[in-house]
Amino acid sequence: MKVTLISIPVLDQEKALKFYTEKLGFIKKKDMPLDGGNRWITLVSKEAQDGPEILLEPAPLHFEPSKVFQDALMEAGIPYTQFDVESVDAEYERLTKLGVTFSVQPTVMGTFKFAVFNDTVGNNMQIVEMQ
Known part of the structure; x- marks a missing residue:
């Protein structure tokens, strides 16, 4: 068993x-239309293009x-992932x-070591460096 897809609301x-590709540097892997005007958009890391996808x-x-x-996590300042x-x-x-906040x-x-930023679409996200 392995992780292949991680969903971020x-x-x-x-x-x-735009934020995840232009600011964070992820690469768009899939972009397919869904019902209701939604899309199936997945991204991958430049460093692991065959790795887990972010939906x-x-x-x-x-x-x-x-x-x-999502609102409760944001209000509490807790990172989504x-x-x-x-x-x-x-x-x-x-x-x-x-311009990332x-x-x-x-x-x-x-x-x-860690830092927490706002992804502009409803989430706090954390970057982490193991020392």
């Missing part, structure tokens, strides 16, 4: 696609419990220059 698929899921717009959960990076400081600097600056906690 987004409030606006087009805005999410930009329009769930908050069509499934109220998802919206409640995390992305591993080689250097949190380098990614923080690069993303800040691209961080709620937590690079912080060391035990054996890792």
